[in-house]
Amino acid sequence: MKLNQLITLFGFLCLAEASAAEVHVAVAANFAGPIEKIAAAFERDTGHKLSVAVGSTGKFYAQIHAGAPFEVLLAADDETPKKLVGEGIAIAASEFTYARGTLVLWSAKPGLIDAHGAVLKNGTYAHLAICNPKLAPYGLAAVETMKALGLYESLKPKLVEAENIAQTYQFTATGNAELGFVALSQVIPLGSKTHYWVVPENLHTPIQQDAVLLKKGEANPAAAAFLKYLRGEAARAVILSYGYRI
Structure with missing residues (x-):
């Protein structure tokens, strides 16, 4: 390979490394299976990395208030993201329903x-x-x-x-x-x-699961990229395959 080609290749590699970033995501425990597959596909397709924590939505809410470094929340409800938006901890325009649980x-x-x-x-x-x-x-x-x-x-x-x-x-x-x-x-x-x-949905409050960008992830391009990816066809196919509705 010629010197100028090596220089060009090295430049591309450096650019790719510079643009790749990591995003810290708190994920409701029911979504553990789908997020594993979605994370692998997201990393393969974008070069960004997901650092995933899985647990209960209520505990994540408390941890976020305590200063946990999460940048995105995938909740098991729609109330917790709305509360975080109302408290000025999350970005209102970023909230959307990524799945409806059963x-x-x-x-x-x-x-x-x-x-x-x-x-x-x-x-x-x-x-x-x-x-x-x-x-x-x-x-x-x-x-x-x-x-x-x-x-x-x-x-x-x-x-x-x-x-x-x-x-x-x-x-x-x-x-x-x-x-x-x-x-x-x-x-x-x-x-x-x-x-x-x-269980028939009329026996309980619908389980509407919302995602939201937290203020800590506002300046991280990987956080915005992940939320966009979550709404895309590849992620939606995985979500539907696990019995969720969208």
């Missing part, structure tokens, strides 16, 4: 779940896992569902409360709880071998 009742035990969720009232089980309704929108939706069915008071003694939806899934998958209210996105990867009841 709550399901699931068991790792074959044959326990029926097509209508009647197992909640009639089944023989000792424990029902939910995530903390004060921190996790899927937990709140689970409580609302039980109340709508008139079962909440009778099921209270059986409830096992997890910190977030990932831990709820773990409790149920290991059999520590025979039943669990989890996200459809968590059980879809299991394929046809698993059975679950899709």
Whole structure:
């Protein structure tokens, strides 16, 4: 390769390295599967890097207020991003719904779940896992569902409360709880071998999941690029494949 070609190539490499950046993203636990695939595709397509933290939306809200270095929030609800906008911590124009989640009742035990969720009232089980309704929108939706069915008071003694939806899934998958209210996105990867009841959305507040740019990411081009990518066809295809609606 000639000297001038080497110089040109070196210039391109330096430019690419200079333009690549890292963005710190806080992601609701129900979205752990999709974000793994989206992050890999985003990094491949843009050169930017994602630093992802997965957890409960309520805890992220507290951590953001405490000064955590997150630049983008992918919440499990639409209320938390709106609160952050109202508090001057997030950018209003950046907020949008990236997914609508689906709550399901699931068991790792074959044959326990029926097509209508009647197992909640009639089944023989000792424990029902939910995530903390004060921190996790899927937990709140689970409580609302039980109340709508008139079962909440009778099921209270059986409830096992997890910190977030990932831990709820773990409790149920290991059999520590025979039943669990989890996200459809968590059980879809299991394929046809698993059975679950899709909770009708009229039994709880719709799980509208919003993304928002935080003030700490306002000057980071990678943060804006990620939010744009999240709205694109490649990311949307991944989101839909996990059972979310858009």
